[in-house]
Amino acid sequence: MNRINQKLKEDKKLLSIYFTAGYPNIDDTTSIIQDLEKNGVDMIEIGLPFSDPLADGPTIQDSSTKALKNGMTTDVLFTQLKDIRKTVNIPLIIMGYFNPMFQYGIEAFCKKCQEIGIDGLIIPDLPVDVYHEEYQAIFEKYGLINVFLITPQTSDDRIRYIDSISNGFIYMVSSASTTGTQSGFGNEQTSYFKRIGKMNLNNPQIIGFGISNNQTFTQATQYAKGAIIGSAFVKHVTNEGIDTIGKFVDSICN
Amino acid sequence: MKLKVCGMKYQDNIQEVATLQPDYLGFIFYEQSARHFDAHRIPEISNTIKKTGVFVDADLDFVIKKISKHNLKAVQLHGNEAPEYCKQLRGKNIEIIKVFSIKNEFDFSVLKLYDDIVDYFLFDTKGKLPGGNGYVFDWTILNNYPSTIPFFLSGGIGLSQIDDINKFQKSEASKYCYALDVNSKFEIEPGLKNIEDLKKFKNNLTSKIMNYNVNEKGYYGEFGGAFIPEMLYPNVEELRQNYLKIMAEPDFKKEFNQLLKDYVGRPSPLYFAKRLSEKYNTKIYLKREDLNHTGAHKINNTIGQILMAQRLGKTRIIAETGAGQHGVATATVCALMGLECIVYMGEIDIARQAPNVARMKMLGARVVPALSGSRTLKDATNEAIRDWINNPVDTHYIIGSAIGPHPYPDMVTRFQAIVSEEIKWQLKEHEGRENPDYVVACIGGGSNAAGTYYHYLHEPDVGIIAVEAAGLGIESGESAATSVLGKEGIIHGCKTLLMQTNDGQITEPYSISAGLDYPGVGPMHAHLAKTGRAEFMSITDNDAMDAGLELSKLEGIIPAIETSHALAIFKYKTFRPEDVVVLNLSGRGDKDLQNYIDYFKI
Numbered sequence: 001m002n003r004i005n006q007k008l009k010e011d012k013k014l015l016s017i018y019f020t021a022g023y024p025n026i027d028d029t030t031s032i033i034q035d036l037e038k039n040g041v042d043m044i045e046i047g048l049p050f051s052d053p054l055a056d057g058p059t060i061q062d063s064s065t066k067a068l069k070n071g072m073t074t075d076v077l078f079t080q081l082k083d084i085r086k087t088v089n090i091p092l093i094i095m096g097y098f099n100p101m102f103q104y105g106i107e108a109f110c111k112k113c114q115e116i117g118i119d120g121l122i123i124p125d126l127p128v129d130v131y132h133e134e135y136q137a138i139f140e141k142y143g144l145i146n147v148f149l150i151t152p153q154t155s156d157d158r159i160r161y162i163d164s165i166s167n168g169f170i171y172m173v174s175s176a177s178t179t180g181t182q183s184g185f186g187n188e189q190t191s192y193f194k195r196i197g198k199m200n201l202n203n204p205q206i207i208g209f210g211i212s213n214n215q216t217f218t219q220a221t222q223y224a225k226g227a228i229i230g231s232a233f234v235k236h237v238t239n240e241g242i243d244t245i246g247k248f249v250d251s252i253c254n
Numbered sequence: 255m256k257l258k259v260c261g262m263k264y265q266d267n268i269q270e271v272a273t274l275q276p277d278y279l280g281f282i283f284y285e286q287s288a289r290h291f292d293a294h295r296i297p298e299i300s301n302t303i304k305k306t307g308v309f310v311d312a313d314l315d316f317v318i319k320k321i322s323k324h325n326l327k328a329v330q331l332h333g334n335e336a337p338e339y340c341k342q343l344r345g346k347n348i349e350i351i352k353v354f355s356i357k358n359e360f361d362f363s364v365l366k367l368y369d370d371i372v373d374y375f376l377f378d379t380k381g382k383l384p385g386g387n388g389y390v391f392d393w394t395i396l397n398n399y400p401s402t403i404p405f406f407l408s409g410g411i412g413l414s415q416i417d418d419i420n421k422f423q424k425s426e427a428s429k430y431c432y433a434l435d436v437n438s439k440f441e442i443e444p445g446l447k448n449i450e451d452l453k454k455f456k457n458n459l460t461s462k463i464m465n466y467n468v469n470e471k472g473y474y475g476e477f478g479g480a481f482i483p484e485m486l487y488p489n490v491e492e493l494r495q496n497y498l499k500i501m502a503e504p505d506f507k508k509e510f511n512q513l514l515k516d517y518v519g520r521p522s523p524l525y526f527a528k529r530l531s532e533k534y535n536t537k538i539y540l541k542r543e544d545l546n547h548t549g550a551h552k553i554n555n556t557i558g559q560i561l562m563a564q565r566l567g568k569t570r571i572i573a574e575t576g577a578g579q580h581g582v583a584t585a586t587v588c589a590l591m592g593l594e595c596i597v598y599m600g601e602i603d604i605a606r607q608a609p610n611v612a613r614m615k616m617l618g619a620r621v622v623p624a625l626s627g628s629r630t631l632k633d634a635t636n637e638a639i640r641d642w643i644n645n646p647v648d649t650h651y652i653i654g655s656a657i658g659p660h661p662y663p664d665m666v667t668r669f670q671a672i673v674s675e676e677i678k679w680q681l682k683e684h685e686g687r688e689n690p691d692y693v694v695a696c697i698g699g700g701s702n703a704a705g706t707y708y709h710y711l712h713e714p715d716v717g718i719i720a721v722e723a724a725g726l727g728i729e730s731g732e733s734a735a736t737s738v739l740g741k742e743g744i745i746h747g748c749k750t751l752l753m754q755t756n757d758g759q760i761t762e763p764y765s766i767s768a769g770l771d772y773p774g775v776g777p778m779h780a781h782l783a784k785t786g787r788a789e790f791m792s793i794t795d796n797d798a799m800d801a802g803l804e805l806s807k808l809e810g811i812i813p814a815i816e817t818s819h820a821l822a823i824f825k826y827k828t829f830r831p832e833d834v835v836v837l838n839l840s841g842r843g844d845k846d847l848q849n850y851i852d853y854f855k856i
Contacts (some may be wrong), residue, residue: 015540034384052632052746054636061626063624073755098481098750099743099744102743102758102760103758104757125482126481128484149484151646153488155488173485176643176645178485181644
């Protein structure tokens with residue numbers, strides 16, 4: 001069974017952390033992954049940086065620009081991750097925009113992910129219908145779970161459709177926003193969380209965008225299987241480097 | 255896809271086939287062939303059809319003599335001509351097509367030797383004779399085609415292959431297929447073509463394949479689509495479901511046309527540029543979009559989109575702008591309608607386009623600097639998209655070019671189509687015919703070009719010329735010539751040709767003209783480039799500036815630097831004296847005065 005599905009079966013609320021590969025330094029990738037696992041994080045999203053990250057706010061934009069300047073590429077990332085499964089067992093997801101993967105070749109990209117032991121992908125600008133028509137068979141051939149986003153504006157019909165195509169979890173974007181722009185959840189969001197909860201979807205939901213501390217993590221996981229933290233973690237590494245990851249994780253969970 | 259009819263032999267038959275306007279006609283200069291062309295001359299045919307000489311291991315001198323005698327535009331080499339041989343035909347202003355015959359398998363590695371030497375490959379079925387054997391080879395072999403040089407597909411293609419061709423078109427193997435080459439399956443006897451069958455074939459190709467408009471899924475061939483994050487889906491989907499319906503409403507049409515007339519000042523004149531025409535010995539007409547309110551074609555689209563936004567119940571308008579032309583056109587219509595307007599503009603562009611920033615502010619718009627990336631147009635577009643993600647309910651995004659996720663490229667094209675709609679009746683008044691021989695426009699994202707071409711896309715007798723900015727030169731690393739330097743990729747929500755690194759990171763273009771300084775091109779234009787429907791030319795900064803000055807002196811019209819790129823083609827492309835060339839004078843040069851002053855030290 002895919003490590004993501006296994007993890008989702010565990011009887012606990014999950015913490016997933018996003019980081020930008022190649023940031024702050026080009027060679028930080030494996031040590032960040034190892035430290036996150038060691039400190040009890042449940043899932044990791046490895047951000048493949050892109051020059052034009054449309055769905056991201058300033059924090060992740062800046063880290064992406066810096067990572068690209070540092071020399072991060074798809075090939076470099078794959079080389080860094082070559083032996084990652086010798087040291088960690090945590091579910092690994094690559095999150096990136098479609099064009100770099102498209103240039104690498106979708107099949108070649110998926111094949112490489114399988115070789116390395118990547119469990120899933122999140123590609124915000126690959127729409128569900130294009131995925132379904134053109135790429136689903138390839139992803140499945142290489143045992144990869146593709147994760148789709150829903151937002152407060154997504155209609156019930158479309159959520160049901162996305163649920164039917166998904167085979168891992170659904171990434172619930174907390175509010176209409178780019179990453180790292182919200183702080184705290186109001187009534188509007190909690191009623192959206194409740195609405196989705198009542199839909200009894202086949203796939204569990206994990207909430208992302210706007211989770212930055214213990215309070216928002218606790219709030220979000222009241223309504224969902226887990227929560228994803230991205231910008232807040234990237235900010236932490238920017239300010240404090242990669243040696244105090246344990247401190248960051250503790251501040252979220254406790 | 256282009257069509258070549260090969261093995262022409264008889265004078266009357268040649269002229270008859272020429273009336274079908276194939277792209278190439280082939281004449282075989284090989285005595286052993288049953289279709290050997292031995293007549294003294296090729297009869298007069300339209301110069302849009304490329305006369306192609308077919309040779310089999312002929313003496314180079316013989317080939318060169320035939321080229322000049324018959325004014326050939328292409329040579330097709332059917333024997334074992336080595337790369338060295340082909341090389342000697344280069345620089346003769348002629349297309350070189352090298353033929354390879356395929357049986358059940360083919361070692362594609364041999365093609366590499368001909369890279370940078372030939373323009374096209376042609377794949378034929380291996381048989382007893384060089385060509386004309388009438389058998390089809392297994393096209394799936396082309397799945398392994400390792401090159402990016404476009405090719406002709408040949409070998410026994412007839413009416414019965416129409417369905418196979420359609421299937422082939424949709425397969426990966428056809429990615430670089432440029433043309434179909436037909437011969438023996440359309441003959442009454444060797445060398446005598448059956449006009450009715452050819453007509454049927456061509457119509458089938460035209461109706462089933464050669465569609466340059468968007469399809470129901472938002473694609474132009476393989477380009478287009480809507481590659482957007484889920485956060486944008488509801489807005490884009492709302493637009494997609496409603497735009498055609500709204501545009502068809504009588505009340506919408508009436509208001510749109512009224513504003514174009516009374517507010518924009520349409521129709522814009524179609525002006526016969528007498529002195530420019532004399533200089534280049536052809537008939538040049540200028541479509542005066544520069545005379546529109548706000549000084550360019552951009553307003554046609556912003557008027558359309560503001561009316562669209564109102565009908566969708568939107569109260570807040572966002573836009574991106576490079577040089578500020580689209581920003582000004584958007585701020586203008588927002589003022590006209592009393593809607594809130596936010597324009598994203600790269601920090602660097604804000605500094606170098608101060609007058610337009612001031613205009614937008616006077617018109618009541620808020621100008622927000624884009625501080626990310628290279629802080630120019632691409633980044634302004636990113637910021638506008640991010641704004642839309644953050645404001646999904648009350649906001650409409652007025653994209654200024656024929657780019658973005660479907661339905662934007664089609665919607666913008668339809669609003670700009672007024673340009674070619676007017677050219678048609680205006681040219682009829684001037685010349686007694688609606689169709690010119692050529693339409694010419696500059697291309698950044700491509701909205702003025704889309705409008706100029708729209709009503710001529712499916713008129714095969716109208717040549718389409720697209721002019722991109724070469725910047726400091728194609729090879730200089732400082733260029734915006736996307737059709738040459740771009741590869742298929744995804745930018746701002748659509749699949750198109752895009753300048754990028756091997757790793758898929760979008761690169762920074764360069765042009766002296768801010769309006770052409772974009773790393774992509776609209777998906778419709780990518781399709782026109784790929785299919786060969788449009789001829790793409792690229793013009794450097796220097797040539798554009800000279801052409802701008804030339805038009806000022808010859809006609810008393812100072813053009814925008816974007817438009818100057820289009821005007822510069824006359825230096826490089828020779829038209830016949832009787833040709834009618836319509837060029838879209840997309841904008842006026844007021845905004846570029848400082849650039850002209852600095853460049854010419856005026």
